[in-house]
Amino acid sequence: MSSQPAPVTFEHLPDGLGIGVSEPRLSWTLPAGTGPQTAYEIETVRDGVTERTGRVDDSGQLLVPWPGRPLASRKQIDEAAYRVVKACIKAGLFDHPVPATPDGDVSTAAHxxxxxxxxxxxxxxxxxxxxxxxxxxxxxxxxxxxxxxxxxxxxxxxxxxxxxxxxxxxxxxxxxxxxxxxxxxxxxxxxxxxxxxxxxxxxxxxxxxxxxxxxxxxxxxxxxxxxxxxxxxxxxxxxxxxxxxxxxxxxxxxxxxxxxxxGDDNPSGRLPMTFPESLADLPTRTDEQYPGVFADGSTTRRAGDTGIRQVSYSEGLAVGHK
CATH class of the missing domain: 3.40.50.1700 (Glycoside hydrolase family 3 C-terminal domain)
Structure with a gap:
């Protein structure tokens, strides 16, 4: 009777996510005797709650980036795709199919x-x-x-x-x-x-x-x-x-x-944003709001410093205000 391969456990500490938050260490175990080109779900326990947080192949290589984020469900993907397609249909993008042969001259009088x-x-x-x-x-x-x-x-x-x-x-x-x-x-x-x-x-x-x-x-x-x-x-x-x-x-x-x-034509546009009178009128008028500060309070990154610039969105809903 042949012996069965032992399960293999991998550990991964996410880094370089650039989102300024601390991620817990992830660990997962692959079933024994797994074959190549196989994807496995990662289940991570956080505060007693089990989450599906990514996928790995049989070598432990992550197949889904940014571990620690729950995988989107099929329903969520369908809903997101529906919104995109609905907007395309509403805008008439499917009303005029792309011709098999492109126009020789697009600079026509109509264009x-x-x-x-x-x-x-x-x-x-x-x-x-x-x-x-x-x-x-x-x-x-x-x-x-x-x-x-x-x-x-x-x-x-x-x-x-x-x-x-x-x-x-x-x-x-x-x-x-x-x-x-x-x-x-x-x-x-x-x-x-x-x-x-x-x-x-x-x-x-x-x-x-x-x-x-x-x-x-x-x-x-x-x-x-x-x-x-x-x-x-x-x-x-x-x-x-x-x-x-x-x-x-x-x-x-x-x-x-x-x-x-x-005056042959009328300028008919409307502003999609506010034009400030001065920089003092902007919601991002402090260094903490823009461009953000490092741990030492400076807005300039020092040589060799790999810290994350912290940006405060204290303006709340006023960001990009109209």
């Missing part, structure tokens, strides 16, 4: 019109004063504010017999001089943001705040067009006659912006 409509429907009018009209341009080069805007405004101005002066905004003093004799100055400010990095401030990039301030001081009929991904500070807001938040308007930004500035 361009749709792109312009998205800009006008999403642009938010933050301020308008004294019925400002557009006739002379002081533009700003940079992310989201290229020559296409200048060209579109120049073409639109020509239809009314107006002339356009262009300055790239690299030198605020030169831009102010160009705007001094203009009937209206239009400054495009921008800020970059994306998934690869976090913003360290709410200022405009490219010295944009100084540029708008300088132009507004030289021309009291100044309109600021913002192309940003979120809220920004506007220290110059009381010095300009109009403010448009166009977000990241895409390939039709020039034509759409010109139509908005001349």
């Amino acid at each position: 361009e019109q749709l792109a312009r409509k998205i800009v006008t429907d999403g642009t938010v009018l933050l301020k308008i004063q004294d019925g400002v009209s557009a006739s002379t341009v002081c533009d700003m080069s940079g992310f989201g504010a290229g020559l296409c805007t200048n060209h579109a405004i120049t073409e639109r101005a020509a239809r009314t017999g107006a002339t356009v002066t262009y300055d790239n905004g690299a030198d605020p003093a030169a831009a102010a001089a160009a705007a001094a004799d203009a009937d209206v100055a239009i400054v495009i400010g921008y800020s970059k943001m994306g998934e690869g990095s976090d913003r360290t401030n709410l200022d405009l990039d490219g010295n944009g705040d100084a540029l708008i301030s300088a132009v507004a001081a030289a021309d009291h009929n100044t309109v600021a067009v913002l192309e940003t991904g979120s809220a920004v500070l506007m220290p110059w807001q009381n010095d300009v006659k109009g403010i448009l938040e166009a977000w990241y308007p895409g390939e039709q930004q020039g034509t759409a912006s010109a139509r908005l500035l001349w």
Whole structure:
């Protein structure tokens, strides 16, 4: 009679979860004589309560990350999938199947019109004063504010017999001089943001705040067009006659912006967040709230320190408030 293999017990101490909580040590025992490519449930006893907290294969390798979390039930997965599919159906995503052969040219007149409509429907009018009209341009080069805007405004101005002066905004003093004799100055400010990095401030990039301030001081009929991904500070807001938040308007930004500035289209967007008057108005105005502090109370990680930065959400429901 052959002897049966003995059960094998594994232990695992989770680390690097990055959630700032202490996890108990997990231990589990695999049945004797288990074969390869087999998954086993882990049952962990916490305070007398047995939880299903993960899965391992026959070598003890964890198959489900973040042990210590109960596995989702089939019902929970079905409910989550239902919500996603329901939203897709409601939005009409299944009404127009993807064609077997892609279009040779997606820049059709209909697509361009749709792109312009998205800009006008999403642009938010933050301020308008004294019925400002557009006739002379002081533009700003940079992310989201290229020559296409200048060209579109120049073409639109020509239809009314107006002339356009262009300055790239690299030198605020030169831009102010160009705007001094203009009937209206239009400054495009921008800020970059994306998934690869976090913003360290709410200022405009490219010295944009100084540029708008300088132009507004030289021309009291100044309109600021913002192309940003979120809220920004506007220290110059009381010095300009109009403010448009166009977000990241895409390939039709020039034509759409010109139509908005001349009143051909209506800026129909609404703000999805609050634009603060100053940093003091933000709910995250303390170091403990943002960016968080380390054990020594510092906001800067010391060399060799592997501690977790502690962030206090004491603002409660005011986080991301509208």
